[in-house]
Structure formats: C-alpha cells, structure tokens
Amino acid sequence: MRPYLLAASTALLLALVGCASSGGLHPEGQLTEPSSLHGEKALADIKVSPAAWPVTDWWTSLGDDQLSALINEGLKGNPDLATADARARQAAAQAGAADAARAPTVNAGASVAGARLPSNLIPAPIGGKFTWTPYGYASFNWDLDLWGGKRASWEAALGKARAAEVDAKAARILVSTNIARAYVQLGYAFAQQDVAKAELDRSTQSRKLTGQRVAAGVDSQLQLKQDDGLVASAQQQVAVADHAVETARTQLAMLLGQGPDRGLSIERPHPLNALAIEAPDNLPADLVGRRADLIAARWRVEAASHGITAAKAEFMPNVTLGAMAGLASGGAKNLFSAQSLFYEVAPAISLPIFDGGRRRANLADVDAEYDIAVAQYNKVLVEAFNGIADDLTGLGSLDTQIAAEQRAMDAASQAYDLAQQRYKAGVGSYLEALTVRQQLLVAQQRMAALVAQRVDLSVQLIQALGGGFNVAPTDMPNHDQS
Structure with missing residues (x-):
C-alpha cells in the first residue's frame, strides 16, 4: 500500500502547488482626502458662516409662492424621479437576493x-x-461560506442598493434646482419682453417723428430708412422675447411631468430675492456629508471593496x-x-486547482471596478469643491457688475429725465428724448440679464452645497480598502 500512499501524497502536493492563486492582484485607487483640497486663498474674501448650508426647502427663501408650488408639484410628477425610485427598488431587491443566497435551501x-x-x-x-x-x-x-465570500457579495449588493437610494434623493435635488432655474429664465424672458416692447414703442415713435421731419424737409430719406430698420429690428426682438416666454413655460411643464398647456397657466414670476454670498465654515470636509452624489459615490466604493473580498474567497476551499x-x-x-x-x-x-485563469481574471475585473469607483468619487469631490468656489467668486463678480450697471442705469434714467425736461421747456426735441431713452432701455436690458444670472448662479450654489441634503453619520459608509 505504501506506493499508493506515496503516489496519493505526491498528487495532493502537486495539486496544492498548482492551486489557483490571487497573488499579485490588488486595486490601485486611493480615495482623495477632503483635507488635501485647499481653497483658502481662492475663498479668502468670502464670508464664512455655519448657517451657509442650504435648508431642505431652500426655495422658500426666494420669496415666490408660485415657485414653491411648482417645485412641490414637480417632486411628485417628474418622470425622472419615478425612474430613480424604480432603480432603488431594483437594487434593494438584488441585495435581498444576495442575502438569500447565504441561507440554507430546503x-x-x-x-x-x-x-x-x-x-x-x-x-x-x-x-x-x-x-x-x-x-x-x-x-x-x-x-x-467559511471565508465570507457570500456575505461579501451581499454587502456589495447592499452598498449598491444604498447608492441607488441616495441617487433617488439626488434626483429630487436636481429636479428642484432645475425647476427654480427654469423659473428664473421665465422671469428673465418676461423682462426681455418688456424691454423689447418698450423699444418697439420708442422706435415706432421715432420713425413717426422722422417721417414728419422728412415731410417738412428737415431730414432726409436716409434717416427715415434707418428708422425703418430700427422698427423692423424691434419687431424681431419682440418675437424673440415672446418665444422665450413660451419656451420657458414649456420647459417648466416638462419638468413638472405635464403637457405644454400646463405651462400656459404659469403666471409671470415675482422678482426673486437675492441670496447672501456665504460659504460654510468647514469646506470641503463637511461637504462629504452634504452632497448626495458624493455619498452615492462612496457607497459604490464600499460595494466594490466588498466585491474584491467576494472574488478573493473564490480562491479558497x-x-x-x-x-x-x-x-x-x-x-x-x-x-x-x-x-x-x-x-x-x-x-x-x-x-480550486486549475480554471484557466478565470478566477484571476474575475479578481482583476473587480479590482478595476474598485479603481473606477474611487476615481469617480475623487472626480465628484474635486468638481464639487471647485464648483462651489467658482459659484462663490462668480456671485461676487456679479454683485460688482450689478452695482456698476445700476450706476449706469441711474445715469441713463437721469439723462432721459433731463431730455424730457428740455423737450417740455422747448429747448430740446422729443426725438432727442427718444434717442436718450434708447440708452436707458439698453441699460435696463443689461440689468435684467445680470439679475437673472445672479439668481440663477445662487441656485447653482445651493445645488453645489448639496441642496439641503444631510446624511446622518450612521448612514455614511465606513470604508476599509481591501
């Protein structure tokens, strides 16, 4: 019997030596620490406040009840939210299936x-x-499951389910900010419409006076044709402004999950409140718990880490x-x-003794999946922090521009008042007053654009700061790299 025992022992030793091995395979991605991102110099002139984080119903601070009603309607009817909710339920079901795979079967x-x-x-x-x-x-x-492979597979599926759940919350933040931004565009479209109609009225009056002057032999046909061109241009701008109002209303209806007729019932927005320019006092460290997309990205890193554990367990008896x-x-x-x-x-x-490299290929695949998840998280973190800095400095620049444009508009308004006074006193002509009024309308148009940009950028800042999302510490992934 000894030769048989020797042969069996030799075969067992060769089998163990030839067993599939995971040696040399490991992920390479490293999570970026928020403390490694510096913005002290870029944000040196920005006011810092612990209360700068947006609240859940941040849109109420804009001061328009119609906007609040539209956002509440959109949060119930937007089709993207139904898709996000269904994906969250699907991921939860897949996690349930992975958990069930750990139990005995009868x-x-x-x-x-x-x-x-x-x-x-x-x-x-x-x-x-x-x-x-x-x-x-x-x-x-x-x-x-001696090596915890099935448990790791369940934890990986659970991490993906939690990421999908957070994605559903992120979708709601995106819908609310998109509705607010479309509402800002609707208000700006109405302001453009006002200026375009005023310019059409001004150019029409100017053309009428020029026609009278041409008939009196004071002006030439050249001036009359120039005024004809200005009237036609003003009519075109009115058509553009009218279409902009219709487009903004349709965009809002689409965000609400309704047909275009819903947009027709949306009234002209009231002037929205300007939001203060402030930054939270612990950026970017606290940003990790305030951005839904960052939390979802961290859960995907966590899921990929457990996927590596499950793949390594495949190499064990x-x-x-x-x-x-x-x-x-x-x-x-x-x-x-x-x-x-x-x-x-x-x-x-x-x-496992020999599988043609299947297990090693699978482990290399999940290692790469982990690296991708880490890279995506790092990308979201860097873009989020830089986006906040860009929005804050942009808002500061817009405030400076608005102040300068206000002075220009005040000067144009005063010039128009003086031109009217000169006309009434018989010193100047009404045509001169209409020419000065054109400068005032141009200033009003620039001001309307700057104000709309200011409110729109403040909404973007709210979104960059998480849109009111705040995760409890117990709901944060406790990542431990494999």
Whole structure:
C-alpha cells in the first residue's frame, strides 16, 4: 500500500502547488482626502458662516409662492424621479437576493411515473408489465461560506442598493434646482419682453417723428430708412422675447411631468430675492456629508471593496453540507412502508486547482471596478469643491457688475429725465428724448440679464452645497480598502 500512499501524497502536493492563486492582484485607487483640497486663498474674501448650508426647502427663501408650488408639484410628477425610485427598488431587491443566497435551501418534490419495461430486456415480474412508480423527496443544502465570500457579495449588493437610494434623493435635488432655474429664465424672458416692447414703442415713435421731419424737409430719406430698420429690428426682438416666454413655460411643464398647456397657466414670476454670498465654515470636509452624489459615490466604493473580498474567497476551499431523504416504490401500496425509504448525507469540500485563469481574471475585473469607483468619487469631490468656489467668486463678480450697471442705469434714467425736461421747456426735441431713452432701455436690458444670472448662479450654489441634503453619520459608509 505504501506506493499508493506515496503516489496519493505526491498528487495532493502537486495539486496544492498548482492551486489557483490571487497573488499579485490588488486595486490601485486611493480615495482623495477632503483635507488635501485647499481653497483658502481662492475663498479668502468670502464670508464664512455655519448657517451657509442650504435648508431642505431652500426655495422658500426666494420669496415666490408660485415657485414653491411648482417645485412641490414637480417632486411628485417628474418622470425622472419615478425612474430613480424604480432603480432603488431594483437594487434593494438584488441585495435581498444576495442575502438569500447565504441561507440554507430546503426543497421538496414528488412525482409519479408509469412505464412498461420490455420483457426481452428485463424478465418478469418486472419486465412486460406496466407499473406506476410514485416518488417523493426532501433535500437540504448549505454552503458554509467559511471565508465570507457570500456575505461579501451581499454587502456589495447592499452598498449598491444604498447608492441607488441616495441617487433617488439626488434626483429630487436636481429636479428642484432645475425647476427654480427654469423659473428664473421665465422671469428673465418676461423682462426681455418688456424691454423689447418698450423699444418697439420708442422706435415706432421715432420713425413717426422722422417721417414728419422728412415731410417738412428737415431730414432726409436716409434717416427715415434707418428708422425703418430700427422698427423692423424691434419687431424681431419682440418675437424673440415672446418665444422665450413660451419656451420657458414649456420647459417648466416638462419638468413638472405635464403637457405644454400646463405651462400656459404659469403666471409671470415675482422678482426673486437675492441670496447672501456665504460659504460654510468647514469646506470641503463637511461637504462629504452634504452632497448626495458624493455619498452615492462612496457607497459604490464600499460595494466594490466588498466585491474584491467576494472574488478573493473564490480562491479558497469551500465546504457544503447536503442531505436528501425520500420515498420511492414500485407501487402506491408500498410507498409509505419502511422498505420505500431512502436517504443520503453528502458533505463536500471543493478546492480550486486549475480554471484557466478565470478566477484571476474575475479578481482583476473587480479590482478595476474598485479603481473606477474611487476615481469617480475623487472626480465628484474635486468638481464639487471647485464648483462651489467658482459659484462663490462668480456671485461676487456679479454683485460688482450689478452695482456698476445700476450706476449706469441711474445715469441713463437721469439723462432721459433731463431730455424730457428740455423737450417740455422747448429747448430740446422729443426725438432727442427718444434717442436718450434708447440708452436707458439698453441699460435696463443689461440689468435684467445680470439679475437673472445672479439668481440663477445662487441656485447653482445651493445645488453645489448639496441642496439641503444631510446624511446622518450612521448612514455614511465606513470604508476599509481591501
């Protein structure tokens, strides 16, 4: 027997040496620490306040009840939210399936079959006779999961489910900010419409006066044709402004999940309140808990980490327990007798020896998936912090521009008042007053654009600061890199 034992031992040793190995495979991605991102110099002139984080219903601070109603409507009817919710439910179901795979399975079945075996193959009394064979069984199987691979697969699926749940919340923030921004554009479209109509009225009056002057021999046809061009241009700008109002209303209707007729019932927005320019006092560290997309990205890193653990467990020996018992008989009469009982107990151990590199390829794949998740998280973090800085400095620049434009508009308004006074006093002409009014309308148009940009950028800042999202510390992923 010794040669056989020696041969068996040698074969076992060679098998163990040739076992599939995960050696040399590991992820390379490293999470960026928020403290490594510096913005002290870029934000040196920005006021810092602990209360700068947006509240959940931040839109109420803009001071328009119609906007609040539209956002509440959109949060109920937007189709993108239904999609995000369905994806969250799907991911939760997949996590449930992964959890169920860890538990033992018990199955039962029964059948009855009738057959006649040929007597020239099997002699009587079995052959040559049609008989019924009832059969029933119950089975039990359990993978012991000694290395935690199935648990890691469940935790990976759970991490993806939590990411999808946070994605659904992020979708609501996106919808609310998109509605607010579309509402700002609607207000600006109305302001453009006012200026365009005023310019059409001004150019029409100017053309009328020029026509009178041409008839009196004071002005030439050249001046009249120039005024004709200005009237036509003003008419075109009115058409552009009218279409901008319609487009903004349609955009809002689409965000509400409604048809274009819903947009027609939206009234002209009231002037929206300007929001203060402030930054939270602990950027970017606290940003990680305030941005839904960052939290979702962290959960995907967590899920990928558990995926690596599950892939590594595939390289280890596995033990399963199995058992089956049942009844089978050549006829229904003897089915429940002791002679019809059968059973088996089948514990098993498996050891991966050679698989053509399948397990190593799978581990390399999940390592890359982890690196991708880390890179995506780092990208979101860097873009979020830089976006906040850009929005804050942009708002500061717009405030400076608005102040300068206000002075220009005040000067144009005063010039127009003086031109009217000169006309009424008989010193200047009404045509001169209309020419000065054109400068005032241009200033008003620039001011309307700057104010709309200011409010729109403040909404973008709210979105960059998380849109009122705030995660509890217990809901944050506790990542430990594999």
